[in-house]
Amino acid sequence: MRVLGIETSCDETAAAVVEDGHRVLSSVVRSQDALHAPWGGVVPEVAGRAHVESLGAVVEEAQGRAGAGPEAVAVTSGPGLVGSLLVGVAWARAHAWALGLPLAAVDHLESHCYAARMDHPDLAYPYLALLVSGGHTAVYLCEAPGRQRALGRTRDDAAGEAFDKVASMLGLGYPGGPAVERAARGGDPAAVAFPRPLPAGGPHGLDFSFSGLKTAVLYAVRGQDARGTAASSGLPVADLAASFQEAVVDCLVARALEAARRTGVRRLALGGGVGANGRLRSRLVEAGGEAGLDVRLPGAALCTDNAAMVAGLGYHLLAAGRVAPADLAVRPRG
Ligand code: KG4
Numbered sequence: 001m002r003v004l005g006i007e008t009s010c011d012e013t014a015a016a017v018v019e020d021g022h023r024v025l026s027s028v029v030r031s032q033d034a035l036h037a038p039w040g041g042v043v044p045e046v047a048g049r050a051h052v053e054s055l056g057a058v059v060e061e062a063q064g065r066a067g068a069g070p071e072a073v074a075v076t077s078g079p080g081l082v083g084s085l086l087v088g089v090a091w092a093r094a095h096a097w098a099l100g101l102p103l104a105a106v107d108h109l110e111s112h113c114y115a116a117r118m119d120h121p122d123l124a125y126p127y128l129a130l131l132v133s134g135g136h137t138a139v140y141l142c143e144a145p146g147r148q149r150a151l152g153r154t155r156d157d158a159a160g161e162a163f164d165k166v167a168s169m170l171g172l173g174y175p176g177g178p179a180v181e182r183a184a185r186g187g188d189p190a191a192v193a194f195p196r197p198l199p200a201g202g203p204h205g206l207d208f209s210f211s212g213l214k215t216a217v218l219y220a221v222r223g224q225d226a227r228g229t230a231a232s233s234g235l236p237v238a239d240l241a242a243s244f245q246e247a248v249v250d251c252l253v254a255r256a257l258e259a260a261r262r263t264g265v266r267r268l269a270l271g272g273g274v275g276a277n278g279r280l281r282s283r284l285v286e287a288g289g290e291a292g293l294d295v296r297l298p299g300a301a302l303c304t305d306n307a308a309m310v311a312g313l314g315y316h317l318l319a320a321g322r323v324a325p326a327d328l329a330v331r332p333r334g
């Protein structure tokens, strides 16, 4: 079954056609980075309007490249920016209705957790998913399509948000994640001993926290220690970037391994934009391998927002009989 996927939850306008949940016939992502860069972050009004302007052409391109028409439509219905979600959901509803096709409502976070199964269809449930994006950072237990629960999540900033803010402190531009990763090459990850906060509380004791780390970077950039007194200023940007990245990666890897130890689940997937980070990918594979885990990484293009993962998960939801109503509403909070 060929499913047309639509993704407009934040600042990428994306459409894809995927066969049987994993064979990508086409995947088109139109980034809005250039529109938001002057503000150093996503401006919701601008994002919604840009989706309206681009979505028709993006879908046409995806359908044209796929070569055959879709047999179903899947769309991200939340969480995300309400104005952005509305554009995709309205479009998908109308398209499905006009062509008489079934419609699937996909949760954006679950689609990130599903992305690894696009490249590794043999990844069986249950599996753990470390989801690290610009808006969310969490570790999930994925039990079946449409069924997963968070074992731990960030109490403050998402890891991607911390990358973006640190990039701005270091004058590296937007979006920050890839810029910090580039700057970190050649830097010494041990140059600054940044904190690695791992909150002990939370329902499962597996929560994350990145705001303290972000503040520590700010002090280091200003050449102050945590009490605000003058200290070691003039650190190279490469060393600051590498030390920050290492601290984030340490926290993420530690939590994922701890989740595996506590649940006894040996399969671990990675997802979300920060999942494109090379240092995170290699450390997760290395540490996971040492702990005897089966670690599955999606390709970098499947980590950042895309519609292929939406179409892929949508296929399984429809196969399980989960057809969305014709008046499907958006769920900005998930
Ligand atoms: O999943 P995503 O595309 O959108 C959300 O749903 O949030 O994630 C975007 C986030 C941004 O914060 C971006 O800076 C970060 O992912 N990111 C990276 C890398 N590529 C994207 N962070 C670290 N290293 C990267 N290579």
Ligand code: ZN
Pocket: 108, 112, 133, 134, 272, 273, 304, 305
């Ligand atoms: Zn996302």
